Amino acid sequence: MSYIKLPFNFKYIDDSVLLVNQAGEHLFLTKEDFSAFTSDVLNSDNEAYKRLKAKHFLTVQSELNQVIEMLATKLRTRKEYLADFTSLHMIVITLRCNCLCKYCHASSVDFTNKSYDMDWDTAKKTIDMIFQTPSKDIKIEYQGGEPLLNWDILKQSVLYAEFLNKIAKKKVGFVICTNLMDITDEQIDFCKKHNIEISTSLDGTKELHDCNRQSRIYPSSYDAFIKNSERVNAKLGNNGASPLLTITKTNLHRLREVIDEYVRQGHNAIFLRALNPYGNAVQNKDELGYSIEEFVEAYKDALNYIIDLNRQGTEFTECFTALLLSRILTPFSTGFVDLQSPSGAGISGAIYYYDGKIYPADEARMLARMGDDYFCMGTVNDHYSDVFNGQVIRDIVYNSCVETMPVCSECVYQQYCGADVIRNYLETKDLMGYRLNSGFCKKNKLILDYIFELLRTNDEQLLDIFWSWITRRPYEEIKLETN
Amino acid sequence: MKQIKGIVKNIDKIILGKYSTHNSIFQNNKVLFCNKKPLFNCGINAYIVPKGKSFKTDKPIIEVENNPPFIENDIINISPNGLATVVWEADTPHHALYVTDVCNSKCIMCPQIEGASTHYNECIQILDLVDTKNVSNIGITGGEPTLNINKLVEVLEKIAKKSPNQKVHILTNGRNFSRIDVVEKLACIRNIDISYGIPLYSDIAEEHDYIVGVEGAFNETIQGIYNLGKYNQKVEIRTVILRQNYKKLRELATYIYRNIPFVTHIALMGMEYHGNAESNYDLVSIDPIEYKTELFEAVREYVRYNMIVDVYNTPLCLADSRIKEFCRDSISTWKKSYLPQCENCSEKEPCSGVFETSFMHSENIKPIKLEEN
Numbered sequence: 036m037s038y039i040k041l042p043f044n045f046k047y048i049d050d051s052v053l054l055v056n057q058a059g060e061h062l063f064l065t066k067e068d069f070s071a072f073t074s075d076v077l078n079s080d081n082e083a084y085k086r087l088k089a090k091h092f093l094t095v096q097s098e099l100n101q102v103i104e105m106l107a108t109k110l111r112t113r114k115e116y117l118a119d120f121t122s123l124h125m126i127v128i129t130l131r132c133n134c135l136c137k138y139c140h141a142s143s144v145d146f147t148n149k150s151y152d153m154d155w156d157t158a159k160k161t162i163d164m165i166f167q168t169p170s171k172d173i174k175i176e177y178q179g180g181e182p183l184l185n186w187d188i189l190k191q192s193v194l195y196a197e198f199l200n201k202i203a204k205k206k207v208g209f210v211i212c213t214n215l216m217d218i219t220d221e222q223i224d225f226c227k228k229h230n231i232e233i234s235t236s237l238d239g240t241k242e243l244h245d246c247n248r249q250s251r252i253y254p255s256s257y258d259a260f261i262k263n264s265e266r267v268n269a270k271l272g273n274n275g276a277s278p279l280l281t282i283t284k285t286n287l288h289r290l291r292e293v294i295d296e297y298v299r300q301g302h303n304a305i306f307l308r309a310l311n312p313y314g315n316a317v318q319n320k321d322e323l324g325y326s327i328e329e330f331v332e333a334y335k336d337a338l339n340y341i342i343d344l345n346r347q348g349t350e351f352t353e354c355f356t357a358l359l360l361s362r363i364l365t366p367f368s369t370g371f372v373d374l375q376s377p378s379g380a381g382i383s384g385a386i387y388y389y390d391g392k393i394y395p396a397d398e399a400r401m402l403a404r405m406g407d408d409y410f411c412m413g414t415v416n417d418h419y420s421d422v423f424n425g426q427v428i429r430d431i432v433y434n435s436c437v438e439t440m441p442v443c444s445e446c447v448y449q450q451y452c453g454a455d456v457i458r459n460y461l462e463t464k465d466l467m468g469y470r471l472n473s474g475f476c477k478k479n480k481l482i483l484d485y486i487f488e489l490l491r492t493n494d495e496q497l498l499d500i501f502w503s504w505i506t507r508r509p510y511e512e513i514k515l516e517t518n
Numbered sequence: 519m520k521q522i523k524g525i526v527k528n529i530d531k532i533i534l535g536k537y538s539t540h541n542s543i544f545q546n547n548k549v550l551f552c553n554k555k556p557l558f559n560c561g562i563n564a565y566i567v568p569k570g571k572s573f574k575t576d577k578p579i580i581e582v583e584n585n586p587p588f589i590e591n592d593i594i595n596i597s598p599n600g601l602a603t604v605v606w607e608a609d610t611p612h613h614a615l616y617v618t619d620v621c622n623s624k625c626i627m628c629p630q631i632e633g634a635s636t637h638y639n640e641c642i643q644i645l646d647l648v649d650t651k652n653v654s655n656i657g658i659t660g661g662e663p664t665l666n667i668n669k670l671v672e673v674l675e676k677i678a679k680k681s682p683n684q685k686v687h688i689l690t691n692g693r694n695f696s697r698i699d700v701v702e703k704l705a706c707i708r709n710i711d712i713s714y715g716i717p718l719y720s721d722i723a724e725e726h727d728y729i730v731g732v733e734g735a736f737n738e739t740i741q742g743i744y745n746l747g748k749y750n751q752k753v754e755i756r757t758v759i760l761r762q763n764y765k766k767l768r769e770l771a772t773y774i775y776r777n778i779p780f781v782t783h784i785a786l787m788g789m790e791y792h793g794n795a796e797s798n799y800d801l802v803s804i805d806p807i808e809y810k811t812e813l814f815e816a817v818r819e820y821v822r823y824n825m826i827v828d829v830y831n832t833p834l835c836l837a838d839s840r841i842k843e844f845c846r847d848s849i850s851t852w853k854k855s856y857l858p859q860c861e862n863c864s865e866k867e868p869c870s871g872v873f874e875t876s877f878m879h880s881e882n883i884k885p886i887k888l889e890e891n
Contacts, residue, residue, distance in 0.1 A: 060776055079724070089721035089773050098723060101737050105777060108744070366776045495818075502822035515818050515840040 037075065038084075038093045041106065045069070046447035053487060058109035059362060059450040060090045063491065113450070115368035116375065116383060121423065122170040123372060123384035125397060126161055126192070128153050128177050129185035130389055133216050134256060137247045138281055138323050140314040140397075142404045143180045146251060152185045153389040158192040160415035161387040166199045167419040176210040176234075178386070178397070183213050183222060193229055210234050215263040215276065216250060223270050233267055235260070237278035237300070239293035243286045247323070264300070280305055283323040287330065290337035298349060305341070306354040307334050309478060312461065313401035327474050331481040338485075345500045350510055357504035359486055362451040365505060372396070374453035374479075378435035381412065381428040391415045393422055395431060398457040410457065431456050434466035442471050448483045519603060519852050520592070524566070524582035526600035533578050533596040534605070534643050535563035537588040547647055549594045549602075551586055564596050593644050606644050610851075611654040615641040617673060618661035623691045624731030625717075627760050627802045629790040629875070630661070638669035642676055650681040657687045664694040667703055674707050682709040689756075692716035693735055695742030705749035713752035713782065716743060719763045721773035729762050740777070747780050754783040760795075760802040764809040767816035775823045784820055786813060787848075788831035791876035799878075806836035807882045814838040834869045835886050849873060857883055 043056040052069040055061045064072065068083035072093070077084050087093045094102040130151035132143035144151050153161070165175060175196060177189055193209055200207050209231040226233060238244045241257040250256040268275040278297070280286075286293050290307070297305050309330045310316055316323060341353050361369050372379035373396075381395030391414045394400040399410035413422035422428075435454035437443035446452070455475050459468025470476045489497060496514075503510040535549035542548075546561040555573040556562075564578040572581045580600055588594060593606035606613055619633030650656070656677060663670050670688075677684050692714065695701050704712065716739060720726040723736035730736070746753050755774055759767065767786065774781065788806055789795050795802055806813070813829065814837075820827035829841060830848035837845050848870050855874040860866050863885035872879050 058776070085722050085725075086769075088723075089769060090776075097734070098737055101741060105740070105744070109777070366779055499818075499822065506822070506824045508824065513821060515814070515821065517839040517842070 038077070038079070038088075038095055039099060040073070040075075040093050041091055041102065043092050044445060044447045044449055048484075048487070053447055054092060055447050055450055056090065056092055056106070057450065058091060058106055058366070059113055060092075060109075061363060061487075062086055062090055062092070109366055112366055113368050116370050116379070117377075119170050119172065119370075120382060121168045121385050122172055122370070123174050123176065124165045124168070125176045125178050125384065125386040126153070126158070127179060127386065127389045127400065128158070128182045128189050128192075129180040131184045132179055132181045132214075133184065133251050134181065134214050135249045135251050136281075136315070137249070137319045138283055138310060138314075138316040140311060140316055140401045141178070141180065142314040142401070146181070146184055151180065151389055153188055153391075155188055155191060157389070157391040157415060158188050159195060160391065162192050162196045162199060164387070164393070164415050164419060164422070165196070166203050166205075168423075170205070172206040174208045174210060176212060178212045180389075181214055181216070182211050183218060186222065190225060193225075193231070197229070208232065212279075214248070214256070214260065215267065216253065216256065216259050218263050218267065220266075223267055226267075227270055233271065233276040235264065235276045235278050236281065237297065238281055238283075239286045239289065240296050243289060243293065246285050247281070247283055261300075268301075277304075278302060280307070281310065282307065282330070282333070283310055284325050285323070287325050287333045290333055291340050294337060294340060294344070294351070298344070298351060303350055304352040304354055307337055308355060311398065311401075311458075313398055314404065317405070327477045327481070331478060331485070334482065335485055342497060342500060345503075345510060346496060350503070352504045355482070356486060357501075359451055359483060360501050361505050363486070363490070364501070371453075373455065376435060376437040376449075376453045377432045378454045378456050380410075380431050380435075380456055381423070382432065385412070385423075387415060395428060396457055398455075398461075402457060402461060409460065430466055440467055440470070442476075446480075448480060451483060452479050520587045520607070521601060521603040522566075522582050522584070522586050522588075523599075523601050524580040526578065526580045526596070526598065527572075528576060529564075529578040529596065529598050531598065532640065533564050534640065534647065535594055535596070536647055537586070537592040537594045537604075537608075538590055549596065551588075564594075566602065593647055595640070605640075606648055611652065612657070613653055613655070614657040614659055615644065615673065616659055616661075617641050617663045617670065618665060620665055621660060621662040621691075622665060622693065622732070623662065623735060625758075625794065626729055626731060626762075626798050627758060627789055627795040629792040629795055629873075631793050632661070636661075636666060636669070638666060638673055641673050645673070645676045645680060650677065650684060653681065653684065655685045655687060657689065659689045662691055662694075663688055664690050664700065667694065667700050671703055671707060674704070674710055674712070678707055678710040683711055685711045685713075687713050687715055687754075689715045691730070691735070691739060692742035692746070693732075693738035695745050696738040698745050698748070701742075701745045701749050701751070705751060713754055714746060715754045715756050715785070717756045717758065718770065718774065719757060719760075720766060721770045725763065725766075729760070743778050743781070747778065753778070753781045754785060755781050756785045756787060758787045758789060759804070759806075759809055759813065760789055761804045762802065764804055764812050767809075767812050768819050771816050771819035771823070775819075775825065779823075779825075782826065784825060784827045786816060786827065786829050786832075788829075788870075789876075790831065790853075790873040791878055792873070796877050805880045805882055806832050807880065810836070810838050814841050817841045817844050831870055831873065833872060833880070833883055834865045835863070835884055836880060836882060846870060859883065859885055861885075 043054050045052050045054045051063045051065055053063055064083055071077040091102055091106055130144050131146045133146045182189055212234045215235050244257040245255050248256045253259045264276050338353055341351050344351050358371050372384040386394045386397055386400050388400050393412045394410050412425055412427045435456050437449050437454055456466045458475055460466050463469050499514045503513050535547045538548045539551045541556045548562045549564045550562050551566045553571050566580050566586055569581055569583050589608055591608035592604045594602050595605045596602045617638050618636040621632050719729045726736040727733050743753055817827055829845045832845055853873055853875050854871040856871045865886045
């Protein structure tokens with residue numbers, strides 16, 4: 036019986052072939068089966084034929100229309116994040132900071148220089164602009180600098196957003212990204228009352244943390260962080276302040292210690308992300324930087340360490356792996372702004388600068404701070420449609436669909452990846468960029484290679500752990516045991 | 519099923535009525551069990567009398583040897599051959615309406631014996647007689663209930679009118695739902711909470727179609743489930759495990775998760791060796807102990823996917839102990855039995871038991887001893 040091949044990408048791995056289709060479903064074939072399949076001579080009673088058919092890599096004429104419809108439905112489901120439009124709205128409420136981190140992407144200024152604060156008029160217009168988004172579920176994230184240094188405006192803008200929401204009736208969440216250095220009781224109480232999440236930074240042990248995160252005031256930023264995070268957690272409950280890790284040369288080879296510190300402080304997740312080349316991180320590149328290969332090796336070691344922790348009964352998630360696993364193993368859409376196709380810059384997230392300018396991503400304002408205002412979409416004084424339907428956002432979308440981008444269009448990992456237009460522009464002055472072996476491409480490929488290597492081991496305990504990460508449930512709830 | 523046969527008079531068509539042992543004047547449509555002709559005989563559809571107590575009447579009357587197994591307010595169906603069968607039990611919150619004997623599939627392990635008659639009208643009459651206010655669930659089964667969609671809608675509308683927002687579970691092969699207008703008709707019925715139990719046996723069409731006995735059935739069913747999804751209907755997937763599909767239960771789980779993740783429940787079901795499953799025994803039969811590993815792996819897969827899964831009709835002694843909490847006591851009381859060796863089993867209470875209707879049972883059924891746990 037003749038069959039029809041449906042679209043897929045593939046890659047030879049050792050003695051087998053990995054295939055991924057447009058719905059993100061994958062399977063491994065032997066080289067022989069793959070060769071028979073692509074030469075249209077695979078027999079219909081072959082097991083490989085049945086697997087290919089069940090996962091919609093091939094079909095027969097009588098089922099073609101229906102299978103195309105099903106693939107389309109699955110593709111639509113995976114791209115559902117597009118339907119929501121912009122949901123993450125970041126506000127740079129001030130550029131002032133009380134820390135002087137060596138890797139500061141935002142290029143913060145001294146905490147006495149109030150000319151870098153957002154004023155009330157701009158803050159009010161920013162909230163007005165945010166509420167024009169069609170998204171029913173919005174998150175307003177305060178960034179800096181250190182957002183708490185412009186507390187009055189921050190507080191007023193939260194109250195104003197809540198006021199507007201009495202009519203708009205959206206699901207609104209607030210986040211403050213703070214180093215916690217000088218958080219007051221009044222601020223903690225306000226966060227509790229208004230259900231504001233606190234996101235913070237933790238780079239590992241005292242030694243590792245203090246090395247790159249230096250306070251402009253205190254001798255040890257770690258000590259101040261610990262003291263205050265305990266206060267925050269006491270009032271906001273466990274995991275009241277969730278920390279983000281920045282990986283530099285300092286802690287790259289000591290990630291196990293970093294993870295131990297996270298566990299010790301009661302956190303149950305970490306996001307292993309590579310340093311980005313923006314702001315102070317560029318000036319201090321020699322001291323902080325590392326190669327992609329070095330990063331991926333450290334990532335693998337840390338991931339294995341985390342997996343072992345889980346095996347021994349400590350529930351702990353590596354968030355980037357969890358994201359990629361969701362893309363590989365589930366049919367659902369995943370909302371991660373930095374790795375989407377088309378790019379989430381602008382259409383999933385936007386950032387409002389202290390001076391009222393609007394950028395499609397955090398990195399775009401970092402770039403602006405470095406002197407290139409290319410990605411400025413407009414200001415809060417403009418009309419919403421001129422900003423969010425303007426040339427910048429259109430250019431981003433046109434140039435960030437990996438399905439149509441040379442090289443990416445043929446990559447086996449296309450369905451799990453995305454485009455980083457800002458990084459491409461930074462490196463090549465072109466939105467689509469030259470991705471053949473760009474650092475971004477190399478990193479994602481190496482990580483996905485490793486995740487598939489792990490999946491292929493068919494280690495059932497590992498799969499249980501992975502599914503606990505994907506579905507955000509305790510491992511205990513997933514593993515089946517005789518009781 | 520509770521039934522009794524006797525010598526019948528004055529009957530040329532099926533009679534329905536509400537079983538009673540005392541002759542209330544406020545009650546209509548009675549099937550009265552009595553020793554002598556009552557003085558007041560309005561509102562009586564038929565009599566059941568003990569042997570030798572027959573009397574002269576122009577109403578249907580059955581003379582029976584033993585006391586009927588019915589209880590007050592059971593709905594009884596009396597056929598012209600003298601068989602009285604309960605069609606609606608008064609003392610259970612779960613009820614089934616058997617709307618048709620006709621089916622458009624020919625499943626090789628179907629336990630029902632296919633026929634040519636339909637019972638939609640009789641079901642509507644039953645609904646006229648009963649109080650559905652305190653009924654927790656009404657099952658609708660056949661045959662294939664959707665074959666006469668207008669009649670099915672009539673039955674459902676009747677239920678919705680009698681007890682608004684009633685939970686109704688329809689067992690269907692889902693093939694007719696490949697026509698969106700059929701789904702629309704059902705989805706438009708107001709004040710009713712319908713869920714559909716639809717069988718899926720394999721992740722590829724050829725294997726499913728072989729089991730169902732109809733080419734193209736898989737595609738119709740999948741299209742049907744998509745159409746139900748479009749109308750936000752609740753869909754449960756029912757997978758009977760037989761020789762032909764037991765090896766790929768895990769792959770089927772992945773197929774369901776990747777293609778129809780909106781289904782609300784999955785039931786993995788042991789076979790009832792009756793009807794086609796009995797006549798095709800050599801072809802389809804498999805001892806649950808033989809698919810212990812495959813069943814465990816399928817359940818684990820659904821658990822990972824965070825989908826709700828249950829195992830039906832599988833005695834605990836034949837299942838992997840790690841999935842014990844998923845094995846349900848699923849067999850209807852009137853069909854359920856235990857084997858003599860089950861008397862010594864410490865897990866008899868939560869166990870499904872076996873189908874009394876099955877012509878044979880697994881040789882591996884053995885008591886589980888408490889010490890083992």
